[in-house]
Structures are given as C-alpha cells and as structure tokens.
Amino acid sequence: MQLHCKVNGEPREADGVWEGESLLYVLRERLGLPGSKNACEQGECGSCSVYLDGTLVCACLVAAGQAEGARIETVEGLADGDILHPVQQAYVAAGAVQCGFCTPGLIMATHDLLRRISAPTDVAIREALAGNLCRCTGYEKILDAVRMAAANARVGE
Amino acid sequence: MDFLQPRSWSDALAAKTNRPDAQPLAGGTDVLVDLNFDRHRPAALLDLGRIGELAGWSRDDDALRLGAGLTYTIAAAELVDDLPGLAMAARTVGSPQIRNRGTIGGNLGSASPAGDAHPPLLAAGAEVELASAAGSRRVPIREFFLGPKRNALAPDELIAAVLVPRATGPQQFAKVGTRNAMVIAVCSFALALHPDHQRVGTGIGSAGPVPLVADDAECFCEGALAESDLWSTRAAIEESTRRRFGELVAAAARPIDDVRGSAAYRSHALSVLAARALGWAWADYRRS
Numbered sequence: 001m002q003l004h005c006k007v008n009g010e011p012r013e014a015d016g017v018w019e020g021e022s023l024l025y026v027l028r029e030r031l032g033l034p035g036s037k038n039a040c041e042q043g044e045c046g047s048c049s050v051y052l053d054g055t056l057v058c059a060c061l062v063a064a065g066q067a068e069g070a071r072i073e074t075v076e077g078l079a080d081g082d083i084l085h086p087v088q089q090a091y092v093a094a095g096a097v098q099c100g101f102c103t104p105g106l107i108m109a110t111h112d113l114l115r116r117i118s119a120p121t122d123v124a125i126r127e128a129l130a131g132n133l134c135r136c137t138g139y140e141k142i143l144d145a146v147r148m149a150a151a152n153a154r155v156g157e
Numbered sequence: 158m159d160f161l162q163p164r165s166w167s168d169a170l171a172a173k174t175n176r177p178d179a180q181p182l183a184g185g186t187d188v189l190v191d192l193n194f195d196r197h198r199p200a201a202l203l204d205l206g207r208i209g210e211l212a213g214w215s216r217d218d219d220a221l222r223l224g225a226g227l228t229y230t231i232a233a234a235e236l237v238d239d240l241p242g243l244a245m246a247a248r249t250v251g252s253p254q255i256r257n258r259g260t261i262g263g264n265l266g267s268a269s270p271a272g273d274a275h276p277p278l279l280a281a282g283a284e285v286e287l288a289s290a291a292g293s294r295r296v297p298i299r300e301f302f303l304g305p306k307r308n309a310l311a312p313d314e315l316i317a318a319v320l321v322p323r324a325t326g327p328q329q330f331a332k333v334g335t336r337n338a339m340v341i342a343v344c345s346f347a348l349a350l351h352p353d354h355q356r357v358g359t360g361i362g363s364a365g366p367v368p369l370v371a372d373d374a375e376c377f378c379e380g381a382l383a384e385s386d387l388w389s390t391r392a393a394i395e396e397s398t399r400r401r402f403g404e405l406v407a408a409a410a411r412p413i414d415d416v417r418g419s420a421a422y423r424s425h426a427l428s429v430l431a432a433r434a435l436g437w438a439w440a441d442y443r444r445s
C-alpha cells in the first residue's frame with residue numbers, strides 16, 4: 001500500500017508498505033525517523049512510544065494500515081529547532097540519560113503525563129512510566145527529571 | 158495478506174462473512190505481537206478500528222452496553238461507579254500505552270485464561286453479544302470461554318458488545334503478579350455483591366484452562382449472609398466465613414504449574430485474595 005500520514009505536522013507518504021508491518025518500522029525504516037527505538041517489538045519496553053492521533057501508544061503495536069490518514073507525533077517533533085523541549089532539557093539536567101536508548105520513549109511518556117497532570121505525585125509518575133524500561137539509570141534520576149520538568153513547567157505558566 | 162478496513166459495522170460483518178479466514182484487529186496489543194514475531198500470519202486482517210459503533214459504552218436504565226472497542230483507559234476512567242470491578246481490573250492492565258489501545262473485545266477475542274477483563278465480567282453476570290451478517294446472539298460469558306485461547310465465536314462472527322447489569326453493590330478485583338504494573342496475572346479474583354437479589358458473583362482468572370466461576374463459594378456466601386440476615390442488618394461478616402469462602406474459591410480453581418507460578422501457590426493466593434475481597438466489599442456495603 002501507499003501510506004499517508006501526518007508526522008510531526010508534515011504530510012508524509014511511504015510506498016510499498018505492508019499493512020501488517022508496524023508503525024515503528026514505518027517510522028524508522030521508511031520515513032527516516034529513528035528517534036523512536038525498537039527494543040522489544042512486543043509492547044513491553046515503551047521505547048517506541050509515540051502519539052497516534054493524540055494518544056500515547058507503542059508504535060510497535062500499531063499496524064501500518066491502522067495508521068493510514070493518522071496524525072503522528074514522535075520524539076523528533078518535540079524540540080523547536082535546536083532548542084530542546086523542556087521535558088528533554090530536564091532529562092539532560094537531571095542526569096537521567098545514560099546510554100539513552102530508553103530516553104525517547106520516556107520523554108514521550110513524561111510529556112503525556114504532564115499534559116494530563118501538571119503536578120503529579122510520585123505514585124502518579126511511577127504509574128505513568130510503568131510501561132517504560134530503563135536498563136541503566138535505576139530510575140531515580142528519571143523520577144528527578146519528571147519532577148523537575150513538572151516544576152519548571154509550573155514556573156513557566 | 159489482505160488488509161480489510163470496513164468503515165461501518167454492517168460492512169465489517171459482510172467482510173467477515175466473505176472472508177471467515179480474516180483475523181479481526183482491534184487495538185493490536187495481542188495481534189501485533191504475533192505478527193512482529195512471525196508466529197502467525199493470517200490470510201487477511203480485518204481492522205475494526207474505524208468502526209464508531211464499537212467504541213465506548215452506553216447505559217439504558219440499569220443495563221450497560223460496552224462496545225467491543227472499549228479501551229481499558231476509558232473503562233478505568235468512566236466505569237468507576239457503574240461497573241467498579243471492571244474499572245479496577247482495567248487499571249491493572251499493562252501500561253498507559255497498552256491501556257490506551259487494548260480493548261475489552263480484544264481480551265475476549267484472545268480468550269486467555271489470564272485476561273483481566275474476564276473475572277469482573279463473570280462476577281457481574283455479563284453476556285457477550287456476537288454478531289454475523291445473519292443476525293446476532295447473546296452468550297452468557299461463562300459459556301463463551303471454551304478452552305485456553307478458545308471461545309464461542311463462529312468463523313463468520315464478530316464480538317459486538319458486552320452486556321452487563323449496572324452494579325447495584327460493591328465490586329472488587331485483586332490480582333497477584335511480580336510487580337504492580339505490566340504483569341500477566343499469576344492469579345486474579347473478582348467479586349460482585351448484588352444486594353438487590355441477595356446474590357454474590359465471583360470470577361477467577363489465570364487458575365484454570367478458562368476463567369472460572371466459584372459456584373460453591375457463591376452458594377456458601379449467599380447462605381451465610383441470608384442465615385444471619387446480614388444483607389439487612391449490615392453487621393460484620395465472621396472471619397471464619399471469609400476464610401471458608403476463600404477455601405471454596407480456591408477449590409473451584411483448576412490451576413497448573415507454569416513459569417508464572419505453581420498450582421499450589423495459585424490456590425493459596427486465591428484463597429487469600431477471595432477472603433480479602435469479601436472483606437473489602439462487605440466493608441463497602443456496610444458503609445453504603
């Protein structure tokens with residue numbers, strides 16, 4: 001099939017797509033957007049998290065055919081040119097990035113959390129990030145980053 | 158592989174009649190795992206994601222109609238009052254990403270003995286509405302599960318909805334797993350009190366070839382509540398009654414040893430979960 005969708009605000013097309021391949025494969029291998037990571041292909045790690053029509057999903061579990069005509073936002077769409085999104089800045093500032101493989105998914109999950117709950121409790125943070133695995137940091141710095149991003153956003157309001 | 162993407166429910170039913178070999182695709186949280194790992198490649202996929210009729214839920218007096226496409230996120234947020242057992246179960250499913258996509262219809266379609274929607278729907282006395290181009294039928298949920306990952310769907314049928322009475326009393330759901338999120342249940346238990354009929358409903362997950370109902374435990378509990386007139390006095394339930402209830406729930410299970418837990422552990426855990434769930438639900442009832 002020829003797939004049409006709007007990715008990070010831009011209309012995109014991909015030819016020769018098999019409808020049963022994952023949206024993650026389309027993004028990474030056909031549209032040149034390798035920000036979303038592929039670590040498990042079974043919904044367990046969250047490193048492929050993107051917005052599909054505004055909803056946080058694992059791109060590895062969306063069939064390409066289901067994404068036809070959809071609006072997709074990936075981690076590549078968050079920064080404003082060279083200026084990182086405040087959630088990204090908080091991850092850097094808090095030292096929440098080691099190898100960085102989990103980071104794009106965690107950034108997306110954090111972004112989703114903070115647009116739903118502007119001042120999340122630690123329990124809410126843990127629940128929101130429960131589907132994102134990190135093998136390096138031990139999560140403490142990630143929790144710091146989320147708290148920092150939430151606090152900064154409140155200051156910015 | 159063909160990809161069928163009907164826009165309406167009648168087109169979907171027609172497509173399933175023409176292509177009984179087509180695999181329905183809802184949130185894809187089970188189907189895509191199989192596709193990604195090349196475990197199973199159906200001749201065709203039938204995407205139900207664009208059919209508005211399947212999404213969400215509705216209420217007509219005391220009857221709830223949950224569309225097959227109802228996601229866990231919506232169930233957890235919107236059914237807290239009308240079907241609290243299912244709302245609680247939905248909150249325990251996977252992660253936000255999984256709950257945003259995964260559906261009740263997909264859970265029933267997969268018919269895993271560990272599916273978290275099943276125990277609360279059993280306890281609440283749900284019926285599954287199955288439809289084909291020729292018409293629709295209602296199957297009591299206990300008759301819907303035929304074996305591990307096998308259900309009563311005919312090749313030309315789709316799951317339309319789950320029909321379930323609105324809760325008239327407290328409901329509970331409890332699940333044992335290795336962590337609080339992202340786990341397939343080692344075992345799970347759901348309880349629904351129906352004060353209007355003086356009935357008690359149960360559902361057991363992940364402790365048998367299919368999700369189960371604990372009939373003897375229900376009868377025992379109904380008898381104990383009636384005997385001491387507890388539905389009207391709202392007095393406390395004896396500790397021994399709760400313990401016996403737990404034992405009878407465990408006795409109704411048919412667990413096996415597997416990677417997630419041993420049969421003996423599952424039985425023990427179920428007896429504890431059931432006794433606790435009864436305690437919590439009864440405390441809610443006394444306060445109500």
Ligand SMILES: Cc1cc2nc3c(=O)[nH]c(=O)nc-3n(C[C@H](O)[C@H](O)[C@H](O)COP(=O)(O)OP(=O)(O)OC[C@H]3O[C@@H](n4cnc5c(N)ncnc54)[C@H](O)[C@@H]3O)c2cc1C
Binds near residue numbers: 042185255261263317
């Ligand atoms: C990381 C991860 C964590 C998970 N955690 C849990 C958990 O905690 N608890 C739990 O119960 N499950 C869990 N699951 C499994 C899965 O999310 C659920 O079974 C979910 O309900 C499936 O719904 P879906 O809409 O994604 O189904 P799909 O994958 O789209 O379909 C599942 C099956 O149902 C069939 N089907 C779907 N809709 C219909 C219909 N309307 N009519 C007929 N057949 C239909 C499909 O053909 C397929 O066989 C998890 C999955 C993943 C990947």
Ligand code: FES
Binds near residue numbers: 045
């Ligand atoms: S790659 Fe999608 S959740 Fe792991």
Ligand code: FES
Binds near residue numbers: 096098100133136
């Ligand atoms: S920083 Fe390496 S996996 Fe999280």
